[in-house]
Amino acid sequence: MCGIVGYLGPKQAAPVLLDGLTKLEYRGYDSAGVAVLNPDGNIDVVKAKGKLEELKKAVDGGRKLRGNCGIGHTRWATHGEPNEVNAHPHINDEQSIAAVHNGIIENYAELKAKLIRHGYKFYSETDTEVATKLVDYYYKKYGDPLEAISKFSLRVRGSYALAVMFEKYPQTIFAIRKDSPMIIGVADGETFLASDVPAILKYTRNVYYVENLEIARLEKGAVSFYNIDGDEKDKAPVEITWDAASAEKDGYEHFMLKEIHEQPKVVKDTLNSLLHGGEIDFTEIGLTDGELENINGIIIAGCGSAYHVGVVMQYVIEDLARVPVRVELASELRYRNPVTSGELLIVISQSGETADSLAALRAAKERGLKTFAIVNVLGSSIAREADKVIYTKAGPEISVATTKAYSSQLIAGYAFAVKLAKVKKTITDAYYSQLINELFALPEKISSVLENRESIQKFASRTVDKEDVFFLGRGVDYAVSIEGSLKLKEISYIHSEAYAAGELKHGTISLIEKGTLVFGVLTQDMLVEKTVSNLAETQTRGAVVAAVASEGLKLPDDFDRVFRIPETDGHFTASLAVIPLQLFAYYLSVLRGNDVDKPRNLAKSVTVE
Numbered sequence: 001m002c003g004i005v006g007y008l009g010p011k012q013a014a015p016v017l018l019d020g021l022t023k024l025e026y027r028g029y030d031s032a033g034v035a036v037l038n039p040d041g042n043i044d045v046v047k048a049k050g051k052l053e054e055l056k057k058a059v060d061g062g063r064k065l066r067g068n069c070g071i072g073h074t075r076w077a078t079h080g081e082p083n084e085v086n087a088h089p090h091i092n093d094e095q096s097i098a099a100v101h102n103g104i105i106e107n108y109a110e111l112k113a114k115l116i117r118h119g120y121k122f123y124s125e126t127d128t129e130v131a132t133k134l135v136d137y138y139y140k141k142y143g144d145p146l147e148a149i150s151k152f153s154l155r156v157r158g159s160y161a162l163a164v165m166f167e168k169y170p171q172t173i174f175a176i177r178k179d180s181p182m183i184i185g186v187a188d189g190e191t192f193l194a195s196d197v198p199a200i201l202k203y204t205r206n207v208y209y210v211e212n213l214e215i216a217r218l219e220k221g222a223v224s225f226y227n228i229d230g231d232e233k234d235k236a237p238v239e240i241t242w243d244a245a246s247a248e249k250d251g252y253e254h255f256m257l258k259e260i261h262e263q264p265k266v267v268k269d270t271l272n273s274l275l276h277g278g279e280i281d282f283t284e285i286g287l288t289d290g291e292l293e294n295i296n297g298i299i300i301a302g303c304g305s306a307y308h309v310g311v312v313m314q315y316v317i318e319d320l321a322r323v324p325v326r327v328e329l330a331s332e333l334r335y336r337n338p339v340t341s342g343e344l345l346i347v348i349s350q351s352g353e354t355a356d357s358l359a360a361l362r363a364a365k366e367r368g369l370k371t372f373a374i375v376n377v378l379g380s381s382i383a384r385e386a387d388k389v390i391y392t393k394a395g396p397e398i399s400v401a402t403t404k405a406y407s408s409q410l411i412a413g414y415a416f417a418v419k420l421a422k423v424k425k426t427i428t429d430a431y432y433s434q435l436i437n438e439l440f441a442l443p444e445k446i447s448s449v450l451e452n453r454e455s456i457q458k459f460a461s462r463t464v465d466k467e468d469v470f471f472l473g474r475g476v477d478y479a480v481s482i483e484g485s486l487k488l489k490e491i492s493y494i495h496s497e498a499y500a501a502g503e504l505k506h507g508t509i510s511l512i513e514k515g516t517l518v519f520g521v522l523t524q525d526m527l528v529e530k531t532v533s534n535l536a537e538t539q540t541r542g543a544v545v546a547a548v549a550s551e552g553l554k555l556p557d558d559f560d561r562v563f564r565i566p567e568t569d570g571h572f573t574a575s576l577a578v579i580p581l582q583l584f585a586y587y588l589s590v591l592r593g594n595d596v597d598k599p600r601n602l603a604k605s606v607t608v609e
């Protein structure tokens, strides 16, 4: 939530900052702002309510702000309504210090009261203005930015990625983070700061991942790191291998459509990173067969779509490897007092920064559980803190609605399940080989589903006025249904519910009326008849029924529309069945004139509780 950027170098800062913010707009988009140190040595601040376009107009694409050192912010409001006053950067009274912040200062009210007692006045409702003025307070007291930031961090509770400019230090940006992401990139004579890699990918691939409570001092083409006591630290950059083009739309109308089409590739890349010589091989991530053999229980935690991947994994792991699995919403798990008995905790997260998932991971570690993460963003907090990590190879995912990250998480989950089953000897060698072949066949099968996009587009245009859409399925098909439903409500704003097909008649069927659209997901041989009966029950009450079904499954001929997907092993059908549902949500969102990539009220990376 919220994106921050910083730049120092020979170029005009404002256009670079605006460009970086464009890549981070997925993190928040209710207001934005930039602060640039002008050639007269003063800090100029421009802010605007609404999407980044408004800020770009306000600064005339950057031309109204001159100077080579600046910071910027795109906001997802937590404290105070989204307006220009509450937008970042925030400044001290003399406008000699400006700061941008991603995170939440939990004790901001108490700090604000303290600062008011010291004569400070406040113009906004934000915790960030409090943070800025607290830095100002300590700067005035100690006369040193590093000391001020260090004192700030000892005094605040909560999460922050904070970048601060001081008028008296014209070619320097100071920064610190705790539990909110921050990276710093260095190129020849230039230094960049951002919440996420895509913001700086076109300028440099040499990236430093700032650690919790590490202070950074950015200068042109250089960066120094300090611990909280002010001692300098050695730190090496990481080379980012992501392709710069992957953070561009590449001719597609929306990032979501581009990312949907990237799925065959990212699934293949993820698979290739986990298989060597035709065998699933976790030695690179340090997960030995001995460790796998000792797993007697698994808890999977995640939020949103990542949680939905966990639901698929539960079915697949239990069926293949016969190990008990519990799937938990990370936001619930973190506040429960669960009974655990040495299970492995698997956390799934695209961003690796989701606050609830990170907290669930930390709580599990405190209980002495072994932890394992499936993460997309290299060097992210969850990736760093988990005992072992599988990196999915989705590349940067920009659209708020996840598609390619979800698909690559599924693949990583399948590989884990199949490997566990092999080690536990719950599947034969022949079936193991067959499953591997099926995994390798998935990218092409996903491509073939994508080829049918026009029929889904047509169906979407016929259903654009629906007010309610239900998704029904059993087993893995239920897991796909909850993802299809989330995707739809997230970007089309159409009310939707997903139900385990057998559960509908325990209450929810009362919502079905003439014309209600019900999507059946039908990929499981053994369950198809049962789900078809449940769909028939909705038809009897006037529902229009559409289905996503595996080739070869016999269906009644009175369904309004059937989207067929290729056959695969029953454990892997989620990878194919989800594609028509992603496309359906996408086209409905477009048809309704919504902002597909940046749906209202949402942010890509949820770094607050």
Ligand code: M6R
Residues within 6 Å of the ligand: 303, 304, 305, 306, 348, 349, 350, 351, 352, 353, 354, 357, 400, 401, 402, 403, 486, 487, 490, 604, 605, 606
């Ligand atoms: O970065 P994460 O995978 O931890 O994010 C979890 C959810 O916020 C995310 O999957 C969310 O539900 C998506 N926007 C759904 O499309």
